[in-house]
Amino acid sequence: MSGPAPLGVVVDLDDTLYPQADYLASAAAAVGVAAGHAGLDGAAVHTALRSELAAGSDAGGTIDRALLAVGVPASSLAELVPPLVAAFTQHTPPRLAPYPGAEEALRVLAEAAPLACLTDGNPAIQAAKVAATGLGPLLPVVVVTDTLGGRALRKPHPAGLVAVAAQLGLPPERLLVIGDRPGKDVAVAAAVGARAIRVRQGEYATAPDEPRAWAVVDTFPAAAELALDQVRALARG
Numbered sequence: 496m497s498g499p500a501p502l503g504v505v506v507d508l509d510d511t512l513y514p515q516a517d518y519l520a521s522a523a524a525a526v527g528v529a530a531g532h533a534g535l536d537g538a539a540v541h542t543a544l545r546s547e548l549a550a551g552s553d554a555g556g557t558i559d560r561a562l563l564a565v566g567v568p569a570s571s572l573a574e575l576v577p578p579l580v581a582a583f584t585q586h587t588p589p590r591l592a593p594y595p596g597a598e599e600a601l602r603v604l605a606e607a608a609p610l611a612c613l614t615d616g617n618p619a620i621q622a623a624k625v626a627a628t629g630l631g632p633l634l635p636v637v638v639v640t641d642t643l644g645g646r647a648l649r650k651p652h653p654a655g656l657v658a659v660a661a662q663l664g665l666p667p668e669r670l671l672v673i674g675d676r677p678g679k680d681v682a683v684a685a686a687v688g689a690r691a692i693r694v695r696q697g698e699y700a701t702a703p704d705e706p707r708a709w710a711v712v713d714t715f716p717a718a719a720e721l722a723l724d725q726v727r728a729l730a731r732g
């Protein structure tokens with residue numbers, strides 16, 4: 496892709512800076528504990544929920560399906576599900592280790608260019624994840640798309656990237672997006688005419704390159720290095 500060189504860098508959170516599977520495992524364990532308190536077999540619910548989440552973390556109704564899988568009658572779901580959903584959404588993971596080298600790469604990026612994080616999801620959960628990674632101080636600008644107008648504005652809707660651009664004081668098309676999901680991170684960049692670097696990590700590591708990214712790499716530090724080349728090339732003129 497050609498076009499003007501980027502002036503700022505926007506990073507995704509889940510499966511870009513840390514493995515989202517670690518968060519899901521932690522939240523599923525919390526749901527298992529809550530299920531035990533509700534008189535269910537907590538260990539069985541935990542196991543069933545992990546397998547539902549492994550099948551696709553984006554799908555709704557994972558807790559409903561986990562309860563059905565352990566033999567809870569459908570007629571009991573209306574009573575049992577809400578407190579377990581609350582246990583999931585209110586779970587605060589104690590520590591989420593960033594991918595190897597991600598913290599240092601982010602630090603170097605933050606020194607070289609305006610930097611922001613653009614992420615989808617429940618705002619309280621996304622904030623808890625950022626805190627648990629310890630990367631918060633390197634990410635002074637975090638935009639959670641759901642705070643802009645709910646799920647409809649999740650990536651690839653351009654509203655989030657436009658909001659990030661406004662906060663950074665840059666034109667959206669001069670941002671470089673780094674993220675793991677072609678259908679979200681690459682697509683949102685394309686929606687505003689910006690470049691994207693895809694990182695093949697996490698749940699979507701094997702998804703097709705559709706839409707096609709400006710570059711595809713295997714790790715966040717590799718993506719950050721490419722991004723640095725871009726912003727430094729501009730600084731050199």
Ligand SMILES: [Mg+2]
Pocket residue numbers: 507508509510511674675676
């Ligand atoms: Mg992601």
